[in-house]
Amino acid sequence: xxxxxxxxxxxxxxxxxxxxxxxxxxxxxxxxxxxxxxxxxxxxxxxxxxxxxxxxxxxxxxxxxxxxxxxxxxxxxxxxxxxxxxxxxxxxxxxxxxxxxxxxxxxxxxxxxxxxxxxxxxxxxxxxxxxxxxxxxxxxxxxxxxxxxxxxxxxxxxxxxxxxxxxxxxxxxxxxxxxxxxxxxxxx
Amino acid sequence: xxxxxxxxxxxxxxxxxxxxxxxxxxxxxxxxxxxxxxxxxxxxxxxxxxxxxxxxxxxxxxxxxxxxxxxxxxxxxxxxxxxxxxxxxxxxxxxxxxxxxxxxxxxxxxxxxxxxxxxxxxxxxxxxxxxxxxxxxxxxxxxxxxxxxxxxxxxxxxxxxxxxxxxxxxxxxxxxxxxxxxxxxxxxxxxxxxxxxxxxxxxxxxxxxxxxxxxxxxxxxxxxxxxxxxxxxxxxxxxxxxxxxxxxxxxxxxxxxxxxxxxxxxxxxxxxxx
Ligand SMILES: C[S@@+](CC[C@H](N)C(=O)[O-])C[C@H]1O[C@@H](n2cnc3c(N)ncnc32)[C@H](O)[C@@H]1O
Numbered sequence: 156x157x158x159x160x161x162x163x164x165x166x167x168x169x170x171x172x173x174x175x176x177x178x179x180x181x182x183x184x185x186x187x188x189x190x191x192x193x194x195x196x197x198x199x200x201x202x203x204x205x206x207x208x209x210x211x212x213x214x215x216x217x218x219x220x221x222x223x224x225x226x227x228x229x230x231x232x233x234x235x236x237x238x239x240x241x242x243x244x245x246x247x248x249x250x251x252x253x254x255x256x257x258x259x260x261x262x263x264x265x266x267x268x269x270x271x272x273x274x275x276x277x278x279x280x281x282x283x284x285x286x287x288x289x290x291x292x293x294x295x296x297x298x299x300x301x302x303x304x305x306x307x308x309x310x311x312x313x314x315x316x317x318x319x320x321x322x323x324x325x326x327x328x329x330x331x332x333x334x335x336x337x338x339x340x341x342x343x
Numbered sequence: 344x345x346x347x348x349x350x351x352x353x354x355x356x357x358x359x360x361x362x363x364x365x366x367x368x369x370x371x372x373x374x375x376x377x378x379x380x381x382x383x384x385x386x387x388x389x390x391x392x393x394x395x396x397x398x399x400x401x402x403x404x405x406x407x408x409x410x411x412x413x414x415x416x417x418x419x420x421x422x423x424x425x426x427x428x429x430x431x432x433x434x435x436x437x438x439x440x441x442x443x444x445x446x447x448x449x450x451x452x453x454x455x456x457x458x459x460x461x462x463x464x465x466x467x468x469x470x471x472x473x474x475x476x477x478x479x480x481x482x483x484x485x486x487x488x489x490x491x492x493x494x495x496x497x498x499x500x501x502x503x504x505x506x507x508x509x510x511x512x513x514x515x516x517x518x519x520x521x522x523x524x525x526x527x528x529x530x531x532x533x534x535x536x537x538x539x540x541x542x543x544x545x546x547x548x549x550x551x552x553x554x555x556x557x558x559x560x561x562x563x564x565x566x567x568x569x570x571x572x573x574x575x576x577x578x579x580x581x582x583x584x585x586x587x588x589x590x591x592x593x594x595x596x597x598x599x600x601x602x603x604x605x606x607x608x609x610x611x612x613x614x615x616x617x
Contacts, residue, residue, distance in 0.1 A: 251561070
């Protein structure tokens with residue numbers, strides 16, 4: 156397995172917040188691989204989410220502007236009411252396209268564009284959630300050679316999202332949240 | 344998905360569109376243009392790139408549909424209420440002395456944004472002396488905006504946004520509901536001119552005191568953003584104001600030094616140089 160990832164992309168919905176917190180808490184301040192979080196959130200609440208993550212994370216969590224570069228040592232969170240897309244030149248592009256799977260941001264869009272922009276050089280992780288958003292995007296990433304991890308459905312607070320991914324393909328690893336943190340921490 | 348497009352295919356499509364029709368999407372943001380075209384391919388069950396190119400060249404009805412699909416037209420009244428509050432409190436007091444206020448909504452879509460502005464101006468007692476231009480490249484959205492008809496689907500959202508903005512009245516004072524549509528009151532419409540204008544191909548056409556261009560630049564790549572912000576700079580009087588979407592920034596453009604950020608969170612800028 157090539158663990159030389161240029162980006163880590165994580166999707167989650169209901170029940171994923173605590174898992175994301177535990178991952179961020181576990182990472183050292185100088186962790187280098189950029190992390191992109193696409194988590195379902197209320198559309199019209201702009202403030203609060205990023206701030207909540209920042210109280211626990213040693214790495215600064217930011218909501219990127221359109222055309223911002225994806226840089227090492229950063230954690231990026233999809234802002235409220237926009238889709239977060241990744242471009243071939245490793246910048247972000249935001250979109251107000253219609254909700255997909257009733258969600259904006261939609262995990263499918265972040266995963267699918269990340270797959271195209273990063274291919275094999277990506278680690279992609281699906282966490283707890285109550286709908287199937289993200290599964291199709293994750294399949295695309297899988298087909299492009301990304302390394303795929305799904306949170307163990309028996310552990311996930313709500314297992315619909317992890318189950319939907321597993322139904323579409325066989326992920327490289329199915330791990331508990333603790334193991335997911337360990338896996339990321341082991342990366343350079 | 345029937346067909347995954349690579350970069351070459353997308354470039355071929357855009358080159359054909361540019362050569363055969365008067366539209367230039369070559370510098371649109373790749374990730375979303377790719378997705379939008381693939382969506383068309385799926386919905387219309389197009390099997391090969393050649394078939395797509397052929398239809399784009401010869402089937403005008405299909406081409407019209409193509410333009411409608413690849414431009415994202417989603418909009419809301421009083422989108423981002425916090426921006427409208429800052430506009431009302433910090434920009435309006437500075438411009439209310441101007442006679443014949445000239446305002447441009449670039450990329451107005453179905454009109455929600457310009458109607459919101461007309462309401463704000465009405466409540467500030469400024470609508471009568473204002474001239475609003477609302478432009479878009481998509482003629483379909485312009486046609487419905489001209490009629491002052493808005494989709495009822497967003498009625499609740501529009502109302503909630505107006506309430507967060509804390510307007511003086513009720514949003515319902517400004518429209519009636521007919522045939523499942525929100526119809527804006529005629530007096531709001533008198534000073535609005537709708538016209539087709541392409542930010543990529545068309546020149547700036549007037550000087551303005553205030554320009555809105557919200558959630559349009561996100562669909563452009565950095566180079567095109569730079570050009571278009573340059574056009575806005577040319578279209579503003581010194582001291583004029585420019586409002587972008589909440590996730591758009593001019594920080595990456597050459598014109599940045601000519602503007603002062605009045606509200607960083609709401610992306611409201613003022614032109615300081617000539
Ligand atoms: C997402 S809507 C934004 C509507 C409104 N400004 C808002 O923020 O709610 C984007 C609009 O930009 C228009 N647009 C895209 N490319 C354009 C161009 N080159 N020139 C003018 N308008 C364009 C689209 O047709 C669409 O109506």
